[in-house]
Amino acid sequence: MRKEPSTQDPVSRRDASSIDETPAFFTAGAETLFGILTRPVADPVGTALIALPGGGYIPSTHRNRMWVRLCRAAAAEGMHAIRFDYHGVGESTGAIHRYRLDEPFVDDLMGAVYWLEALGIDRFIAVGTCFGARTSLSAAHLISGLRGLVLISCPVQDFGEGEKASTHLAAQWSLGRYLRAALRPQVIKGLFDSRRRRSYRRLAGAKLRTLARPAGRNGSAAGSASPLFLQPLSLLVERGIPVLFVYGTDDMAYEAFRRALDGELGKLVARSASRIQVETVPGLLDGFPQIEAQERCLTVVREWIAIRRL
Amino acid sequence: MKSASKDRVALFPASRTDPRSGVRREISFLPNRGSGIFMCVHLPLGRPSTAVVICSPIGPESMRNDRRESRLADELAARGLCAVRFHYRGTGHSDGSPEALSIDTMQEDAGFVADRIVSAVGATSLEFVGSRLGGFVAAAAASETRAPSIALWEPVVNTRRYFREVVRARIMSDLGKGEARAGASEALFDELGRSGSIDVLGYPINRALYESALERSITLGSGDAPRRILLIQFGASRGVRDEYQQMANGGKESGRSVEIEALGTVEAWWFVRERWELERSQEWEQTLIEHTASWLAVDWDEGAR
Numbered sequence: 001m002r003k004e005p006s007t008q009d010p011v012s013r014r015d016a017s018s019i020d021e022t023p024a025f026f027t028a029g030a031e032t033l034f035g036i037l038t039r040p041v042a043d044p045v046g047t048a049l050i051a052l053p054g055g056g057y058i059p060s061t062h063r064n065r066m067w068v069r070l071c072r073a074a075a076a077e078g079m080h081a082i083r084f085d086y087h088g089v090g091e092s093t094g095a096i097h098r099y100r101l102d103e104p105f106v107d108d109l110m111g112a113v114y115w116l117e118a119l120g121i122d123r124f125i126a127v128g129t130c131f132g133a134r135t136s137l138s139a140a141h142l143i144s145g146l147r148g149l150v151l152i153s154c155p156v157q158d159f160g161e162g163e164k165a166s167t168h169l170a171a172q173w174s175l176g177r178y179l180r181a182a183l184r185p186q187v188i189k190g191l192f193d194s195r196r197r198r199s200y201r202r203l204a205g206a207k208l209r210t211l212a213r214p215a216g217r218n219g220s221a222a223g224s225a226s227p228l229f230l231q232p233l234s235l236l237v238e239r240g241i242p243v244l245f246v247y248g249t250d251d252m253a254y255e256a257f258r259r260a261l262d263g264e265l266g267k268l269v270a271r272s273a274s275r276i277q278v279e280t281v282p283g284l285l286d287g288f289p290q291i292e293a294q295e296r297c298l299t300v301v302r303e304w305i306a307i308r309r310l
Numbered sequence: 311m312k313s314a315s316k317d318r319v320a321l322f323p324a325s326r327t328d329p330r331s332g333v334r335r336e337i338s339f340l341p342n343r344g345s346g347i348f349m350c351v352h353l354p355l356g357r358p359s360t361a362v363v364i365c366s367p368i369g370p371e372s373m374r375n376d377r378r379e380s381r382l383a384d385e386l387a388a389r390g391l392c393a394v395r396f397h398y399r400g401t402g403h404s405d406g407s408p409e410a411l412s413i414d415t416m417q418e419d420a421g422f423v424a425d426r427i428v429s430a431v432g433a434t435s436l437e438f439v440g441s442r443l444g445g446f447v448a449a450a451a452a453s454e455t456r457a458p459s460i461a462l463w464e465p466v467v468n469t470r471r472y473f474r475e476v477v478r479a480r481i482m483s484d485l486g487k488g489e490a491r492a493g494a495s496e497a498l499f500d501e502l503g504r505s506g507s508i509d510v511l512g513y514p515i516n517r518a519l520y521e522s523a524l525e526r527s528i529t530l531g532s533g534d535a536p537r538r539i540l541l542i543q544f545g546a547s548r549g550v551r552d553e554y555q556q557m558a559n560g561g562k563e564s565g566r567s568v569e570i571e572a573l574g575t576v577e578a579w580w581f582v583r584e585r586w587e588l589e590r591s592q593e594w595e596q597t598l599i600e601h602t603a604s605w606l607a608v609d610w611d612e613g614a615r
Contacts, residue, residue: 292509
């Protein structure tokens with residue numbers, strides 16, 4: 001794909017640092033959120049990158065300062081960038097009552113968008129990981145100036161905190177396999193341990209939920225993408241907004257994404273006329289437990305954004 | 311679009327006030343040797359006489375502890391103290407290269423922040439809180455500044471053992487993926503020596519940090535160490551670990567007041583885990599925060615003893 005030439009001599013381009021950053025509080029719904037705005041250190045292009053972390057009380061730095069690095073790199077491309085703490089996290093007010101992918105923190109993201117709009121910025125590219133990816137996807141239809149969306153390790157199904165593995169298994173394992181596993185001696189022994197019992201309840205509950213949802217009804221059947229994932233994605237396709245999915249090859253979410261391609265998601269991707277792109281990096285992006293995968297992911301995202309920031 | 315000037319960034323920190331407690335939170339970047347240190351100050355209503363510097367752990371431990379430290383700082387400010395949290399250079403929102411992070415730079419940053427906050431708020435007394443490797447930093451800074459009190463949350467006492475535990479976390483993760491092999495621990499330390507860095511669950515452990523920390527230990531019995539020490543032990547056991555008991559004994563033998571509390575709760579500091587619990591369900595955290603804050607807020611007069 002053709003790369004837009006930079007308007008600045010690459011020799012004189014410098015990395016952004018804290019001297020180019022403004023910490024700020026802004027309102028989002030009933031809460032006051034904390035964010036850091038990084039100002040461009042190259043000729044401004046009028047587009048802001050909004051970096052959303054995942055769930056689980058991850059602060060706006062993200063793991064190993066990934067969002068600090070991404071925002072400062074975006075600034076070197078002439079973009080404004082904001083990384084912010086969700087309500088109940090880091091320096092923001094509020095408390096989190098639960099994390100569920102079908103209840104993303106849309107108000108938080110829109111607070112950031114409105115704040116940037118008040119500063120005179122009206123074009124945005126949102127980058128989100130996992131819960132942050134679903135939040136940006138759910139809010140996309142509200143952001144009139146959206147120019148692109150990067151969804152990293154984005155789950156295609158809905159689940160709540162602590163249900164990721166059980167949801168994945170529920171889609172993978174047949175009922176027979178569940179029953180055979182339940183009869184294993186170590187599993188029966190585990191029934192006497194309260195923590196293991198809680199795990200078993202989660203696993204059983206996830207499977208029962210998939211059995212209770214026949215294909216085609218509202219709610220995703222096992223292996224297919226949630227309507228709450230497909231509907232906003234479909235709107236983006238209609239608007240012609242480019243979307244980049246980035247997965248680690250070992251991500252459970254990638255496996256679920258590939259299964260979902262056999263259904264409605266596949267049709268949507270085909271209809272998108274290449275506006276939906278999927279990139280993978282070797283290893284695990286879920287939770288970002290590998291530095292090499294982090295670096296590769298950031299490289300993929302930076303290259304994609306560099307083309308679409310104008 | 312108007313953009314803030316460099317001067318405005320320094321002079322006008324981001325600020326918000328809790329309408330119920332009156333605690334004001336101010337966030338800014340503090341320049342230190344050409345690098346900006348991210349700093350968050352929690353200010354009480356009225357002028358504080360005591361400033362508390364909170365020294366964080368590193369890596370995923372800092373993410374685990376961040377919210378607790380934030381709540382502790384609010385609790386301290388609600389009790390009339392000024393509390394400051396910060397990110398070491400090379401970590402968090404601060405500038406600086408992770409490769410250059412060392413115990414010495416961490417101590418330097420803690421001392422720098424302590425000096426600045428004392429002069430900014432006019433405090434007459436300094437106290438420190440340190441968690442994990444931050445306990446190391448806090449103890450050193452407290453000795454250097456002759457702070458009278460220090461609270462330590464699960465401090466690292468023996469750094470060699472600490473790094474072995476950290477490496478073990480990586481090995482256990484590799485085991486889960488079927489990638490561990492015999493001699494993995496030594497191989498990782500060899501790699502650290504050779505390449506200068508190893509990846510532990512998505513965080514770099516760099517040679518500068520490792521070498522600067524080796525063979526150092528916290529001693530609470532030396533001349534300038536704080537007179538009053540609170541040591542909080544995490545972990546399932548309610549019995550005090552030998553290393554903490556020895557450290558406490560060293561402090562008591564030299565006339566210090568040492569209080570040890572065993573929380574009886576497990577914290578997996580370095581593990582990336584899917585399951586986590588909502589803040590409101592962590593009652594032990596609330597107890598930890600309230601106890602630490604009330605202990606630090608005591609107007610302890612050495613002359614009265």
